[in-house]
Structure formats: C-alpha cells, structure tokens
Amino acid sequence: MSLVEDHPAAAPAGDVPAPTTRPRRTRRTEALRAFVRETRIHPRQLVAPLFVFPGQGLREPVGSMPGVERVTPDEAVRDARALEALGVGGLILFGLPADKDAVGTGGWIRDGIVQETLRRLRDADLDLVLVADTCLCEYTDHGHCGPLLADGRVDNEATIELYARTAVSQAAAGADIVAPSGMMDGQVAAIRHGLDQAGAIDTAILAYAAKTASAFYGPFRDAAGSTPAFGDRRGYQMDPANARESMREMAIDVAEGADMLLVKPALPSLDILAAARARFDVPIGAYQVSGEFASIEAAAQRGWLDRRRALTESTTAILRAGAGFVITYAAADLAAWAREA
Ligand code: PBG
Numbered sequence: 001m002s003l004v005e006d007h008p009a010a011a012p013a014g015d016v017p018a019p020t021t022r023p024r025r026t027r028r029t030e031a032l033r034a035f036v037r038e039t040r041i042h043p044r045q046l047v048a049p050l051f052v053f054p055g056q057g058l059r060e061p062v063g064s065m066p067g068v069e070r071v072t073p074d075e076a077v078r079d080a081r082a083l084e085a086l087g088v089g090g091l092i093l094f095g096l097p098a099d100k101d102a103v104g105t106g107g108w109i110r111d112g113i114v115q116e117t118l119r120r121l122r123d124a125d126l127d128l129v130l131v132a133d134t135c136l137c138e139y140t141d142h143g144h145c146g147p148l149l150a151d152g153r154v155d156n157e158a159t160i161e162l163y164a165r166t167a168v169s170q171a172a173a174g175a176d177i178v179a180p181s182g183m184m185d186g187q188v189a190a191i192r193h194g195l196d197q198a199g200a201i202d203t204a205i206l207a208y209a210a211k212t213a214s215a216f217y218g219p220f221r222d223a224a225g226s227t228p229a230f231g232d233r234r235g236y237q238m239d240p241a242n243a244r245e246s247m248r249e250m251a252i253d254v255a256e257g258a259d260m261l262l263v264k265p266a267l268p269s270l271d272i273l274a275a276a277r278a279r280f281d282v283p284i285g286a287y288q289v290s291g292e293f294a295s296i297e298a299a300a301q302r303g304w305l306d307r308r309r310a311l312t313e314s315t316t317a318i319l320r321a322g323a324g325f326v327i328t329y330a331a332a333d334l335a336a337w338a339r340e341a
Helices: 023-027 030-036 073-086 113-123 156-173 187-197 215-224 244-255 267-279 290-301 307-321 331-340
Strands: 046-052 059-061 069-071 090-095 129-134 177-180 204-211 260-264 284-288 325-328
Touching: 023 030, 046 073, 046 113, 046 331, 069 073, 073 090, 073 113, 073 331, 090 113, 113 129, 113 156, 129 156, 156 177, 156 187, 177 187, 187 204, 204 244, 204 267, 215 290, 244 260, 244 267, 260 267, 267 284, 267 307, 284 307, 290 307, 307 325, 307 331, 325 331
Parallel strands: 046 069, 046 090, 046 325, 090 129, 129 177, 177 204, 204 260, 260 284, 284 325
Antiparallel strands: 059 069
C-alpha cells in the first residue's frame, strides 16, 4: 500500500510534486541539527590570552575588554588552573614590564615578567599548552616592535636577533611554543636558529605569518600599553587589502621552519584562512583579536547582540574557514558552553 493511497489528500492528482530534495528535513529537530553539524567548538581548540605584570595578588580590569584582567604571576597560575579545569587547550602570555627602554630589554631578560610567569606555570605542571608571544612592542618605550634606526624605522636585523634572544629565554622558562608577532623579515629563521643553538630543539614556533596592520588591535594596545608613540605599524605589518601577499608570507615562514601558522585578525581574514588551509599542511590557527571581541561585548552590553550566540557564531565561522585552533578572549566562556552543548 502506498503512502498516497493511505493519505489521498496529501498529493492530489495533477498537483506540482513537492521537491524531493528538501534540506529542511535535516533541520527539523535539534537532534537532527546536531547530527549533521559540520563544525563544533572543542575546548582544546581554544587558547586564552593572559596579560601579566609584576607583583603579587593583584588583578586590574582592562576597560576596553569586559571580563579581561591584567594579573600578577601568582594570579596567572590561578587563572591557568581554572582554564585547565574547563578543558581549554592552552594560553598565550603577554607581558607588562616594570620598565621600558629603547631596545625592549624587559622582553628577553631571564627575569622578565613573561619568563617569571612561565616558570611558575611550568612548575604548576598544568595540562595546558604554554605559548609566549615573542615581540618587543610591550617592552620598548616607543611602542614599536623592535629597536629603531636613526630615521625612525624599525631595524629589522637588530630586531630579529633580539627576537631570537627573547624566544630562547622564553623556551628556557618553559614555553612549549614561541609565537613571533612582529612581522619582521627573517624572524622565524632567526628564532629557529637561536633555539637550536641553545638546545631548545623541541620548542615549536607558531608564526604570526599573516598579520595585518588592523584597526582591531586597539583594545589590546590599551591592555598592554603598547600603542606606538609615533607613526604606526604599517611599515612591517601587512596591508589588509592583500591576500596573495599573505600566502607569500606564510610560504616564507614555513620555509624558514615555522611549525604552525597564525592568521590575524580572524573574522576579517576568513578568505585567507580558507586559502591557507588548502595550501599548507602545517597546523593553522587564528587570533580573534581584541577589537573583534570588544565589538561583540560592547554591542551585547547595549542589548544589540546576544553575547553567547555572537561569540559562538564567530568562533564557529573561524573554525569552519579552516582554523584548527583559535586564540580568543572568550576562551573560558566558549569552553564552558561547549561542554554544555
Ligand atoms: C604584538 C601583538 C599585538 C597583538 C598581538 N601581539 C599588538 C599589535 O600588533 O599591535 C594584538 C592582539 C589583539 O588585538 O588582541 N605585536
């Protein structure tokens, strides 16, 4: 007996047949939607940024990033334990030194704030990947990403040598991964060479390969006190208009020994992320930067966006475009939500 005979009213003779391909069939219930879902956020794919400053027992809110705080090393260990309990994959450290100078000494000395925090985190024996941002803009008094030439431009060769020193000290302090973010030419090769010479052959390099001179870093510079005192970073960070150039940057970094690549900012670079995923076989991550996060938070505070849905949707889109992991200020919340889902 056919269905039509059973329910003659369902398909009267002569009617236009209903389409046989009906994508809505798999959207009917949450069980079906979850069954066909292509992209999920797993807590292990999330990396939380931590801003650390010298002292003890102190926490300072970052005005432009609701929920984000600068913390002292002991508090960083507490935060790391909470992230570990949520199943987050790792954390990336940014330092706010007590003193700044023209060459960013605080970035590479043994007792630098990031190095001190790394040692504490390593001693805490956490099930987390420890990443150190390898740059000097938080440590220079002029706010640029390396020492300057007489004409005010960043001295590429002197800078990459200092990045290598920074990376070696971060590796010695316990970093699993160093992440050069200064966009200097040759930085990955210089760091790999420095690490290998120092015997840190197992420390991996996550190259901020495709990093544009983005307007979306504003709140970070507020958090890290790293706004350039003059000029901008367009002489070393990429023009956001260039996708092919970002492929070239990534190919260079892979050739120089990058173990992983980072695309930044994330949502404004989804095309680059997808192209990179198709082209390179190393792990690729994306950095959902401060301005991406702050825009959502600000709109949510005004009731213009649903915070959880907006953060989940944008992170899902970043993963869907090809990122294997995401650095995000919402890592703890996203991990908690992912565990509920
Ligand atoms: C350091 C660095 C920056 C960010 C990450 N590493 C600032 C910059 O390039 O000005 C930005 C991260 C964010 O906005 O969340 N070079």
